[in-house]
Amino acid sequence: MEKGKVVSLEDRVPKLKEHRKQKSNRRLILFLSVFFILILLVIYFQSPLSKVSSIDVAGNKTVSDEEIINISGITAKSGFWSIDEKEVNDALSDFEQIQNVKLDKQLPNKVTIVVEEYHKVAYIVKGDQYSPILENGKTLDPLEGTFPDDAPLLINWSKAEEIEEMAMELMSLPDSVTNAISEIYHTPEKTDPWHITLYMNDGYEVQASVRSFSKKMIDYPAIVSQLAPNSKGIIHMEVGTYFESFDKKDEAALEAADDGASLEAEPEGTEQNENEDER
Structure with missing residues (x-):
């Protein structure tokens, strides 16, 4: 065998240890990151930031803002991420003049009910x-x-x-x-x-x-x-x-x-x- 091609076991052991240490550190960092993210999500969903703070209505002409908000079921206690657009649309379908409804969610917790009325x-x-x-x-x-x-x-x-x-x-x-x-x-x-x-x-x-x-x-x-x-x-x-x-x-x-x-x-x-x- 040519010289310089043979690496002794004593030389390889420190490198293997260093590689394993780096791999363990990466796993630890990943685990801690996921853990803290989960903690932050729990804190967020338990805090007022995850609740709807503002409800606006746009596009309505014959139905008042108050009627639309009341029938939509969206309140200040509603979860910002748990609002179902289909449920809101079905609820507002009781109004004969309303053709379609879309929800416009704006971070951190503002919701706009966009109404399309029949002409x-x-x-x-x-x-x-x-x-x-x-x-x-x-x-x-x-x-x-x-x-x-x-x-x-x-x-x-x-x-x-x-x-x-x-x-x-x-x-x-x-x-x-x-x-x-x-x-x-x-x-x-x-x-x-x-x-x-x-x-x-x-x-x-x-x-x-x-x-x-x-x-x-x-x-x-x-x-x-x-x-x-x-x-x-x-x-x-x-x-x-x-x-x-x-x-x-x-x-x-x-x-x-x-x-x-x-x-x-x-x-x-x-x-x-x-x-x-x-x-």
Whole structure:
């Protein structure tokens, strides 16, 4: 054997002892670390720091903070880490206007209940009471001491199925069109029990039918854009689409094309020219 390759047992023993000592020290340090961590966790969970110190509510409009907090079951005695989001969601599902709930936990012990409510599509008017209609078809209890202006008012509606049908049609419209509607009256006719009359925020009146309402009403902005700025009147959308001015009895527009929101305005003075030709 070559020189320098042979290591005597006496030389190896101190190194083995040192290696075992280092290994034992590492185990001891690991054991002590785990032990102290467990002690700290026990102290933490027994201390007020592990309990909820602050409960906030966000996203709610029709349900008060107090109602949501009370029904959620979260209190100052609740463990910060033991709150079950599914249990909170199930508890708050009793509110018909609440669609979804999420919990936002912020260290060390703050909880925010983030609420997503169903949108209001309209209000049913009965006397001086206004009952919100939600996008899920539910009608809430009347509001107290307020006049709503964030959704159309439904007036002269009595049957639940008709109200639900109207709400579904409103949900199919973009917000820009829905926000332009002030009031929707149920004005049934012999030929159409679903006939309605709308009063718009821009001064126009619309005659339409619930069954074809969303399909035709989606073109309302394009129709209005073709009318003279100062001309106000009735936009008929029952079968064809035409405009009738408040200032004169005759129609001021011809039927629109079937595939678009185009109104062909009747030229002013047409009747006068025809009379002159007859002369």
